[in-house]
Amino acid sequence: MENQPWWRGAVIYQIYPRSFMDANHDGIGDLAGIVQKLPYVKNLGVDAIWISPFFKSPMKDFGYDISDYREIDPMFGTMEDFDTLMAKAKELDLKVIIDQVLSHTSDQHAWFIESREDKHNDKADWYVWADANEDGTPPNNWLSIFGGCAWQWEPRRQQYYLHNFLTSQPDLNFHNEEVRKAVLDNVKFWLDHGVDGFRLDAINFCFHDKLLRDNPAKAVEDRQGRGFSEDNPYAFQYHYYNNTQPENIAFMEEIRTLMNAYPNVVTLGEISSEDSLQTMAEYTQGDKRLHMAYSFELLTPDGNPQYIRSTVEALEDKLTDGWPCWAIGNHDVSRVASRWADKAHSAIQSKMFNALLASLRGSVCSYQGEELGLTEADIAFDDLQDPYGVTFWPTFKGRDGCRTPMPWYEKQVNAGFSDSNSPWLPVSQAHIENAVDVQEASKDSVLQAYRTFLHWRKTQPCLQYGDIEFIESNDDRLVFTRSYQQSKIMVIANFTADETLYQSPIADIKPLTGHGFEEITVNEQSQVSLAPFQMAFLTI
Structure with missing residues (x-):
């Protein structure tokens, strides 16, 4: 068997740190908690972990709004905790991939605080600013994924700034070379710290159309969401101009040039565009761009054989020498056991979905709890934390239902996730009944099937490569x-x-x-x- 890069055919286990394991008893998961559970992760048969953001943040979007890319938020621990995690992962031969959120920052980032003050400071052009129309309205019709206009008025500058997500997540101006250099310097900081790769959040959102042209309207029958609620006005447009710009290809090559200076590291891009499969192929073409990419194409309610086949075949037709990565669940969509399975057969269907995912050509992202066959948790409105869900309630309840704490022990308080009286999200009763220790004791459980299959898969080069x-x-x-x-x-x-x-x-x-x-x-x-x-x- 020829030598293959470690990431080709790898199974990457996504950890959402807020909800994985709480070691300091404050009701929120942390890095020390991940360290405690790394032997469990290793025993699953996975090859790497991907840790969602743990950087300093006001947590308006739970870490995807970063105020300091080089600092760890105190709620997750310290740099010493991260070093401990890296050492433990290396001891267990687990690769560590971390999130990098490059397209936007928090509005509390030092760059934005300076940029918004006036039009003449050193960071004045680091974000996407635009004058109002003559009648005071925003410069164009672009919309935010999280609802409403994608432009927010800033009285200090007397201008609007762009935010493709929350108003507290201003978009960086990647047309500015200094911005690209600063962003890559932050990436280099973590490469120097020894990480094995990056999951690049919303990577096709880095550039915007310089002319700020309006997005065209989308016909009602074409309003199909990929990673966002279909009742969201965001689905009413073709997003031709607020993301996935031609200039972004060159930036992918800048990222790869940096990565090439570090052996055996990997980039995994998250893609959500009007033609995500085409963008995946473009962004992974050759050996000068991203190593691999994944999209929301299998993160939809469509879980029938024809849809899966047509999706995989469509990507295969577009790929040249790129390498795919597939996911059927993550922290942004409802649990696959609720989307694709029926209640009566949820457990046995979960076994099939996990094995099927790991049998497709490419690498795999497997979200924490999928090895247990967890279903979407039902969250009361008063318990909601996700601003997305608060905005679109009741037709869309947001992402909290897939982010509830991991159930470790059936008989322990909060299923062993935390002994705090108030975890950040409630533990689902249905999840407690499917806790890790319960499934450990059952030879027919989803967990046992997951482990058995992934360990067997390691002996099958056909399934890996x-x-x-x-x-x-x-x-x-x-x-x-x-x-x-x-x-x-x-x-x-x-x-x-x-x-x-x-x-x-x-x-x-x-x-x-x-x-x-x-x-x-x-x-x-x-x-x-x-x-x-x-x-x-x-x-x-």
Whole structure:
């Protein structure tokens, strides 16, 4: 087997630090808590962790509004805690990827505080400022993902500033070379600190259209959200001008040039554009841009075999030498067990979804709690923390339902997440019943299936590195092959609650074992019998 970069085919476990483990008893997860649970993470069979932001922040968007890129917010700990985490991860042979939020800062960042004072200071052009129209209205029709106009009036400058997200998250002006240099210096700071890579938040939002042209309207039938609520006015426009500008390609190359000075590091870009698959292909093309990227295309309510196949095939058609990364859940969307599964079969479907994700070509991002098959938590309005949910309640309840604390121990207060009387979000009762210790004690649990499959996957180069080719099947199955060097595996997923018989178009197939799913039979006619929601793996 040829030598492969560690990140190709890797399974990356996303940790949302606020909700993972609270070590200092204040009701909020922290870096020391992550250190405590790293052996658990290692035992899952994953290759790396991605830690959502832990930098200094006013927490208006829970860390994605950074006020100091080089300081750790005290609620998460200290730089010494981070050094301890890095040392423990290295001891366990786990790579560490951290978030970098480059397109915008907090309005409490020193850069913005200076920039907003007047039009002539050293940082005057570091953010996107624009004069009002003659009637005082904003310069164009751009909208914020979090609701309403994307422009906020600043009385000190007598101008509007751009915010693609919250008003407290002003967008940096990447047309300014000094901004790009300062941003990359912050990235270099963490490279020098030994991290193994970066998940680049909203990376296609770095540049805006210099002419500030209006976005065109979108027809009602085309208003399909990707990572945002479909009742959000944001879906009413084609976002051709407020993100994904041509100039951003050159910035991807600047990032890669920096990364190339550090061996074995990786960049993973988050993409949300009008054609995210095309943008993923462009941003990972060749060896001069991002190493890999993922989008919201599998983070939608569409979880049927036809949609999954069409999405993967569409990306494969667009990619040249780029490398994909897939996710079916994260901290921004409702839990996959609630989006794709039905209540009666949630556990067994979760086993299938986790294995299916890890069988697609590419690397994998797996969000904390997916190994437990956690469903979306029901959060009362009075308990909501997410400003997105507060704004769009009740038609959209925001992202808190997927961000509730990890349930570690069924019988402990707050399921072992924290002994505080008031964790930042309540622990779901449904999650407590599916706590880690409960599933540890059950050989048929989602957790045990997750572990078994990922450890088995490490023995299968086809699943880690191989090409993918789909085979025609009916609407209730997903069938494809993975090929690497001289080996080939057929993968079959039964999406129904019924037993099914699949007629293989390939005659010489033999079942593989050790993956954790029940053994299958193949008769003399090359027909494969599958139980409800079963995955089958066969050598060809």
